[in-house]
Amino acid sequence: xxxxxxxxxxxxxxxxxxxxxxxxxxxxxxxxxxxxxxxxxxxxxxxxxxxxxxxxxxxxxxxxxxxxxxxxxxxxxxxxxxxxxxxxxxxxxxxxxxxxxxxxxxxxxxxxxxxxxxxxxxxxxxxxxxxxxxxxxxxxxxxxxxxxxxxxxxxxxxxxxxxxxxxxxxxxxxxxxxxxxxxxxxxxxxxxxxxxxxxxxxxxxxxxxxxxxxxxxxxxxxxxxxxxxxxxxxxxxxxxxxxxxxxxxxxxxxxxxxxxxxxxxxxxxxxxxxxxxxxxxxxxxxxxxxxxxxxxxxxxxxxxxxxxxxxxxxxxxxxxxxxxxxxxxxxxxxxxxxxxxxxxxxxxxxxxxxxxxxxxxxxxxxxxxxxxxxxxxxxxxxxxxxxxxxxxxxxxxxxxxxxxxxxxxxxxxxxxxxxxxxxxxxxxxxxxxxxxxxxxxxxxxxxxxxxxxxxxxxxxxxxxxxxxxxxxxxxxxxxxxxxxxxxxxxxxxxxxxxxxxxxxxxxxxxxxxxxxxxxxxxxxxxxxxxxxxxxxxxxxxxxxxxxxxxxxxxxxxxxxxxxxxxxxxxxxxxxxxxxxxxxxxxxxxxxxxxxxxxxxxxxxxxxxxxxxxxxxxxxxxxxxxxxxxxxxxxxxxxxxxxxx
Numbered sequence: 001x002x003x004x005x006x007x008x009x010x011x012x013x014x015x016x017x018x019x020x021x022x023x024x025x026x027x028x029x030x031x032x033x034x035x036x037x038x039x040x041x042x043x044x045x046x047x048x049x050x051x052x053x054x055x056x057x058x059x060x061x062x063x064x065x066x067x068x069x070x071x072x073x074x075x076x077x078x079x080x081x082x083x084x085x086x087x088x089x090x091x092x093x094x095x096x097x098x099x100x101x102x103x104x105x106x107x108x109x110x111x112x113x114x115x116x117x118x119x120x121x122x123x124x125x126x127x128x129x130x131x132x133x134x135x136x137x138x139x140x141x142x143x144x145x146x147x148x149x150x151x152x153x154x155x156x157x158x159x160x161x162x163x164x165x166x167x168x169x170x171x172x173x174x175x176x177x178x179x180x181x182x183x184x185x186x187x188x189x190x191x192x193x194x195x196x197x198x199x200x201x202x203x204x205x206x207x208x209x210x211x212x213x214x215x216x217x218x219x220x221x222x223x224x225x226x227x228x229x230x231x232x233x234x235x236x237x238x239x240x241x242x243x244x245x246x247x248x249x250x251x252x253x254x255x256x257x258x259x260x261x262x263x264x265x266x267x268x269x270x271x272x273x274x275x276x277x278x279x280x281x282x283x284x285x286x287x288x289x290x291x292x293x294x295x296x297x298x299x300x301x302x303x304x305x306x307x308x309x310x311x312x313x314x315x316x317x318x319x320x321x322x323x324x325x326x327x328x329x330x331x332x333x334x335x336x337x338x339x340x341x342x343x344x345x346x347x348x349x350x351x352x353x354x355x356x357x358x359x360x361x362x363x364x365x366x367x368x369x370x371x372x373x374x375x376x377x378x379x380x381x382x383x384x385x386x387x388x389x390x391x392x393x394x395x396x397x398x399x400x401x402x403x404x405x406x407x408x409x410x411x412x413x414x415x416x417x418x419x420x421x422x423x424x425x426x427x428x429x430x431x432x433x434x435x436x437x438x439x440x441x442x443x444x445x446x447x448x449x450x451x452x453x454x455x456x457x458x459x460x461x462x463x464x465x466x467x468x469x470x471x472x473x474x475x476x477x478x479x480x481x482x483x484x485x486x487x488x489x490x491x492x493x494x495x496x497x498x499x500x501x502x503x504x505x506x507x508x509x510x511x512x513x514x515x516x517x518x519x520x521x522x523x524x525x526x527x528x529x530x531x532x533x534x535x536x537x538x539x540x541x542x543x544x545x546x547x548x549x550x551x552x553x554x555x556x557x558x559x560x561x562x563x564x565x566x567x568x569x570x571x572x573x574x575x576x577x578x579x580x581x582x583x584x585x586x587x588x589x590x591x592x593x594x595x596x597x598x599x600x601x602x603x604x605x606x607x608x609x610x611x612x613x614x615x616x617x618x619x620x621x622x623x624x625x626x627x628x629x630x631x632x633x634x635x636x637x638x639x640x641x642x643x644x
Contacts, residue, residue: 001026002065002180002208003048005234008057010040010047017043019232020057025180030202031210032219032241035229037444037472041212044229045069045182048210068178070186072443074169075162082154083168087139090175094132097123135175142171145197146190147357151335163189174201181209187218188469192495193357214473216241217497259299269293310426311451311482316458320383321348323461323489324369326515329377331364338364339375340513346461348382351483352491353504353522360510362493366391366463369491388459390450390467400439404429404449407438411453420456427452443470451479460488468496497522578635585632588625595621 004024010017017040025031035041046052047059049069061067079086088095104120127133140153146167157168166189173181181202187195199221202209213219219226219241226237226244237244269289276282277290323346331338338361346352346369354362367373370389398407408420415423424434427448438446447470454462462483468476480502483490491508494500500522507518507525518525595618 001060001062003059003061003067005048005054006058006060008047008054008059010043010052010054012040012043016232017047018229018234021234023227023234023236024060025208025210027179027208029208029225030223031208031225031227032223032244033210033212033227033229034219034241034244034473036474037470038442039229041229042071042184045071045184045210045212048182062179065180066176066178067180067182068173068176069182069184070166070170070173071182071184072166075165077165077169079157081157083143083148083157083160084136084139084153086157086168087143087171087175088135090139090172091130091132091135094127094130094135097127097130097132101127139171139175142174142201143168145194145201146171147194167194170198174205177205177207179207181205181207183209184212185214185470186211187213187215187495190495191357192355192497195495195497214468214471214476215496215498216473255299256301259301262296262299266293266296311455311478312426313455313462313482313486313488314458315460315486315488317384317386317460319348319385319460319489322346322382323348323350323385324382325378325380326369327378327380329368329375329379331361331368331373331375336361337513338510339515341377342514344508344515344517346489346491348489350489350491350506351504352506352508353500354491354493354508354510355500356510362510363391363465365510365515366465366491366493370463385461386457386459387461387463388454388457389463389465390454391463391465398438398446398449400437402438403435404438404441405434407449408452408456411456415456423452423456444472444475447471448475462486462488462490462492464490464492464494466494467492468494468499574635574638578632578638581628581632581635585625585628588621588628592618592621592625 001024005018005021008021009019033041033044043052047054049067050059101120101123104116104123108116108120131138140150143153144150148164148167157165160168170183170186186198190198195215195218199218202222209222211219211222221240223240224238226239226241228235228237228244228248235248237247239247269292273286273289273293277286325346326342326344329339329342329344332340354365356362364373366389368375368379370387371379372389399410402410404424405417405420408415408424409417421434424430429436429445429448438449441449447467451467454464467479471479476496476499480499483503490503492500492503504522505520507520507522509516509518518528520528595614598614
């Protein structure tokens with residue numbers, strides 16, 4: 001065991017987070033820590049690392065166990081150092097050794113003492129053992145994997161926004177290679193390519209990993225154990241998130257059956273007691289039945305408690321066929337060009353996921369569509385379009401001194417206080433909760449307020465920038481369901497692949513200064529991308545570079561044409577290629593035979609130079625023959641297919 005909880009109870013004020021919880025983290029485990037918003041997942045991680053002390057029980061930790069803990073509070077750190085320097089803080093021992101070696105080197109310039117030379121040699125050996133000569137390469141590799149460009153690596157840390165700073169700190173933690181890595185919502189600040197890179201990296205990570213995340217795709221690929229914090233208890237499932245969902249459903253069903261069976265038994269016993277306790281002959285049996293019921297350990301009825309947000313997007317007006325048109329749009333910053341004379345159109349009924357790596361300008365494009373970001377070109381709204389924009393920065397732009405109710409009143413919805421309180425109740429702010437100040441809310445609660453502000457607008461076009469950040473998985477499901485029922489149009493940016501796959505019917509990708517549109521779901525887009533990648537790989541494999549190029553026919557896949565005349569043309573073209581390949585193979589066969597005949601003559605071995613020259617010639621001609629034969633066989637198969 002590396003670290004764990006033994007019969008731990010932890011209370012936050014008057015509220016219990018866990019009661020009598022036991023959980024041990026072993027080497028090599030990949031654990032997903034899940035639970036509804038507000039159950040205390042992040043708090044539990046703080047108990048594990050010793051930031052909070054348990055009310056009862058003990059936190060056990062191996063003597064030499066090292067722990068890395070990534071959480072939102074780390075963002076208070078600031079420095080003028082480059083991001084490479086910050087990430088290389090992971091190698092404190094190596095950096096200290098480098099300083100000592102540098103000092104010894106200067107001393108050796110004036111003093112060639114043997115003991116000093118031995119110490120210098122030993123420290124160089126220690127540096128090599130610690131991998132000191134590769135730390136710069138490792139650091140750059142991890143930072144690039146997390147989405148940084150080469151030009152970013154020497155930029156000061158303080159120049160970066162919160163999400164990018166969190167990536168630098170994640171890189172540092174990965175490079176430290178602790179025995180246990182605790183990651184609190186690591187994907188919140190990552191784009192899709194960086195999430196995929198992190199998945200691959202962590203799958204080969206030597207230590208144990210505990211992840212708090214609402215990203216189902218990420219958990220399914222990453223974890224081999226789920227720990228659910230539910231009703232102050234820890235429930236452990238040995239599998240990924242998909243296994244947890246199936247297993248939990250089975251457990252709930254078995255518990256419900258056990259509860260129903262026990263209730264039947266209790267009712268039978270109660271009827272027996274009621275019927276016979278007044279009869280002298282049966283009184284003793286009735287008394288025994290009463291004692292059995294008193295001692296019976298009651299099974300709880302299954303009542304799944306979860307925060308059911310009631311999201312119901314309403315539309316007041318029906319817009320025209322076209323929602324928004326972008327024409328001849330160009331947008332660039334000093335260091336990057338987002339769009340270059342690009343065109344795009346959003347039609348009524350479109351539910352678009354705007355995807356791509358960070359820095360490609362997804363949020364910028366959303367702001368351009370919303371009209372809050374200047375650009376060259378034109379943006380034309382359609383008829384009757386009423387938009388509502390949910391942006392990441394909206395959580396920060398909430399007035400911290402407002403109450404939740406005051407914040408909703410400032411939306412300009414013209415709803416009465418009673419109507420607003422009713423709406424807030426749907427977002428789990430019931431009764432006095434509506435009078436809470438924004439500044440005391442958690443990230444998830446702020447996200448719910450921002451969502452409530454979007455819903456109250458009754459708009460027919462939604463622009464959503466990372467709407468699932470800070471929401472638990474159940475709330476993500478409810479939001480996806482609501483957006484599927486939504487009668488308006490939308491465009492969203494999200495790193496949550498499950499959410500995108502549930503909501504989008506079109507994919508937009510910003511690439512090479514253009515908006516590339518794919519009409520289909522996220523799963524279909526992924527499948528199409530994989531197919532395109534495989535085709536490129538096959539083409540690359542077929543490209544053989546020969547030292548002495550031989551004239552071979554160019555194999556081209558005949559395009560499938562509907563027109564019969566085109567089919568005939570393709571067949572004729574294929575036939576000519578086949579004949580050319582056949583002729584080339586015949587020539588090479590003849591030449592190969594000639595060389596083989598020469599090699600078969602005994603006199604050739606008397607002259608070493610002549611033999612070596614002939615052997616080289618034979619090797620070269622054999623390579624060309626094999627290549628030509630492969631081409632011939634490939635074309636022969638295509639001929640057979642075409643004629644069948």
